[in-house]
Amino acid sequence: MNEVANLPSEARWFAVHVLSGQETNVKRHMMSRIKTEELGEVVQEVIIPTERISEIKRGKKVETERKLYPGYIFVKMELYDAEKKLHEVPWYFVKETPGVLGFADGDRPTPMKPDEVEGMLSQIREKEEKITPKIIFAVGDRVKVGDGPFQSQEGVVEEVDTERGRVRVAVSIFGRSTPVELEYWQVERN
Numbered sequence: 001m002n003e004v005a006n007l008p009s010e011a012r013w014f015a016v017h018v019l020s021g022q023e024t025n026v027k028r029h030m031m032s033r034i035k036t037e038e039l040g041e042v043v044q045e046v047i048i049p050t051e052r053i054s055e056i057k058r059g060k061k062v063e064t065e066r067k068l069y070p071g072y073i074f075v076k077m078e079l080y081d082a083e084k085k086l087h088e089v090p091w092y093f094v095k096e097t098p099g100v101l102g103f104a105d106g107d108r109p110t111p112m113k114p115d116e117v118e119g120m121l122s123q124i125r126e127k128e129e130k131i132t133p134k135i136i137f138a139v140g141d142r143v144k145v146g147d148g149p150f151q152s153q154e155g156v157v158e159e160v161d162t163e164r165g166r167v168r169v170a171v172s173i174f175g176r177s178t179p180v181e182l183e184y185w186q187v188e189r190n
Contacts, residue, residue: 011044011078012111013120014094015104020071022099023048027073030097042090045076049120051127054185061147061185068123072104079109137167137184145171147186154190155180 018026030046033039049068054061077090086108094100103109112120137143141157155171158179165184170177 011076012080013074013076013117014079014109014111015069016073016075016094017101017104018071018073019099019101023067023071023073026097026099029099030073030075030093033093033097037093039090039093041078042087043075043077043093047074047124049074049124049127068127074112074120079111136162137187137189142190143167143169143187144190145169145180145182145186146188148182150180150182157187 016026027046027048030043034043034046050065051068052063053066054063075094077094079087079090081087095102137157137160139157139160143155143157145151145153145155150171150173153171153173155169157167158170159168161167166181167184167187168179168181169187171180172178
């Protein structure tokens with residue numbers, strides 16, 4: 001650690017390929033090792049970009065998280081010194097973490113470009129602010145109402161309001177087609 005701390009360098013973002021479904025375990029293991037091995041100055045941040053999604057399961061609205069880049073985590077670290085020489089401590093830190101397959105671009109990893117990093121971080125910020133429906137609807141889709149007074153009724157989507165997360169569905173009430181405005185999570189595709 002001391003040899004690394006004395007070399008001037010700049011922390012950059014790197015994409016790390018991990019076993020699919022193990023992203024959270026890899027991050028947890030890395031965060032634990034950062035503390036125990038006192039690597040906080042060299043390995044500064046580990047993120048898994050996710051979004052919250054909503055769907056209906058057994059008639060109830062359920063919110064879950066979905067990974068934006070399955071099989072990848074992103075690590076901000078000082079991997080190279082000012083002369084572009086590889087720091088071995090952070091390199092081995094990543095390579096020896098259980099569940100890591102390697103750097104996304106091989107054994108001589110290239111830092112992510114600033115516009116890629118900004119795009120990823122702004123996507124994360126954007127996804128934090130709103131809940132995305134698991135299914136996006138289109139006009140003409142046949143749906144079944146899963147919640148509310150029209151539960152179990154079938155209908156056709158007439159209008160989609162993606163900003164508000166609502167759809168207008170034509171359902172048959174007393175033999176007449178009646179438009180009903182519902183939230184995305186209240187309907188499911190047939």
